[in-house]
Amino acid sequence: MARQRGPKVFAIVLAGGEGKRLMPLTADRAKPAVPFGGIYRLIDFALSNLANSGFLQMVVLTQYKSHSLDRHVTKTWRMSTMLGNYVAPVPAQQRRGKQWFSGSADAIYQSLNLIHDEHPDIVVVVGADHVYRMDFAQMVEQHIESGARATVAAIRQPIEMANQFGVIELDQSSPQKKIAAFREKPSDPVGLVDAPHEVLASMGNYVFDTDALIEAVTADAELEDSKHDMGGDIIPAFVERGEAYAYDFRDNVIPGATDRDFGYWRDVGTLDSFFDAHMDLVSIHPIFNVYNYDWPIMTNASSFPPAKFIHGASARQGMATGSMISPGCIISGSVVNGSVLSPNVHVHSFAQVDDAVLLDNVQIGRHCRIQRAIIDKDVSVPPGVSIGLDHDDDRARGFTVTDSGLVVIGKGTVIPS
Ligand code: ADQ
Known part of the structure; x- marks a missing residue:
């Protein structure tokens, strides 16, 4: 596995989502622990993407019903601490009192000690609920080149789905894709100029300068009217200060990707979308190709005999x-x-x-x-x-x-x- 070069990157995987819309599959497991594609768990996609990107220091912030998630991460993803690589599941810390995390930004705030311990230059924060391939190293590269303090990965989505996403409006005068406005799950979305039936949606994956992230979640923790949410509170604050840029997922090149699965990204947040993503796997020419060994999706090795x-x-x-x-x-x-x-x-x-x-x-x-x-x-x-x-x-x-x-x-x- 490639060792990390360039800036020191620390990755945080947000894995505390409840996944209410996936009930009954989430009755006693966290959404990132939901099995997918026969042998995987949803979180394997985020962790494989980070590992394939060369970012091997990762923590997985867990919360609800985390038993099977902890077991999977510990059993499957423990790497060699001697080589400086690891994946550690971190449960709610309750550092600020008896309450659990209130939102994803609070989860990061309560785990700031992990960042302080590592002194990274860059923190990559990703969700654990999606099926896709992405090279985060390319996003970090753009983040550094653009001078952004926060970079948000962005993908076009149908406008009728805008109320499920953070919706990005770009500053049209900025070649580096500066974000002019960011609205979390708007009910009155405006379509793109070149595609009125689409919006530019946040994929829930972010790159931050470390000091900027620490400052932002610390300031947010003091705000009583904040929901302490990355999409709802932290990113809009960066946008207001003119410090947030978008990273276009279409610029992400994955080795071995085919025309059919180029740009594939599915939020499998509902039972129907979870099912549809499985049907993508078994279509004759798979729309999502798990057989791309140039960018492997990793999971635990089974000890079962062949089918x-x-x-x-x-x-x-x-x-x-x-x-x-x-x-x-x-x-x-x-x-x-x-x-x-x-x-x-x-x-x-x-x-x-x-x-x-x-x-x-x-x-x-x-x-x-x-x-x-x-x-x-x-x-x-x-x-x-x-x-x-x-x-x-x-x-x-x-x-x-x-x-x-x-x-x-x-x-x-x-x-x-
Ligand atoms: P949502 O997925 O609705 O939207 P959220 O419920 O905060 O936002 O989940 C984001 C990620 O954080 C998930 O991976 C979830 O498991 C995790 N998470 C949530 N609360 C957590 C907590 N307290 N502790 C640890 N992990 C937690 C987000 C963004 C949108 C974006 C969509 C893309 O807010 O702007 O468009 O993702 O799907």
Whole structure:
């Protein structure tokens, strides 16, 4: 792994989000710990991007339901402290009293000792909720060249999604993309001049001069009317002082990226967007290419045996098409289409699974029909049960059904025969 050159960079991964809109997947795990793409957790994307960028000193600020997140980070991402590389999960410090962090800026404020200990020149702050590849070294380079005190990564998004993002307005007279205005989740967005149906959205990834970040979160901590939020309070303060610039994600070049996945970035904050991002993975020419080994997405190595496809009791061939099947899975005399299976999923004879995301240890019984569903860990679907074919029935059984008709079953749910 490349050693860091140039300015000393310290990375903070904000991993305390609750992920309410991903319920029931976030019922007992933090959003960054939600499994994704068969073998990953969401946080692996942010941590892989930082590690591939050569930034190997990272802390992960955790908060809600952090047990499985801590376990994953400690087990997967512990690196050699002897080489000066590490990833440390840091729980809420409660330095300022008994309350937990109130917002992402407060989380940084309460963890300032970590920055003081390291004396970095630059602090990179990233979210842990997105699926994408990004070379943060290129963003740091632009940050230094532009003379910014804060740089915000920016991507064009449809205007109807503006109320989910920080929306950036650029100073048109500034070739370096100085930010003229920043509004967090506006309800009355204005479209871009060259694309009225789009806005320039903050990706929730920031680069700061260390002293500027320390000053900003310290000053913000004193403000009673602040929500202590990076997007809502800290970035607007930098913009007001004329010290914030945007970094255009389209300028980010990733080795091995294809035309199809160039510029790919998904906020998987809702059940539907989480599901859609899985379907991006299994489309014939993947829209997000996990097979790009020039910029690997890293996670823990599994000790499961390879996936197996076998003739079932009826001599029907066990098969999967357009699907990603993880180690330890057994598809026996059944058919899986357009789906992503996490490790150790068993699909038994005569079952049919279409467009599904099945997390670890899910058991699909004989003659089951599963269609357009997410089934969380440790769920056993008894023989002959259908899911996703009759939404009234799905609701009556207590499953979550989204407006688009996606059925979601929480971890460990006991499904009656
Ligand atoms: P949101 O994602 O809505 O918008 P927030 O809920 O603060 O903002 O989450 C940002 C990141 O911080 C997430 O990774 C979350 O897990 C983490 N986080 C939140 N509170 C935390 C806490 N107290 N401790 C530790 N981690 C915490 C943000 C920006 C927008 C931007 C979108 C992009 O505010 O401007 O457009 O991200 O998705």
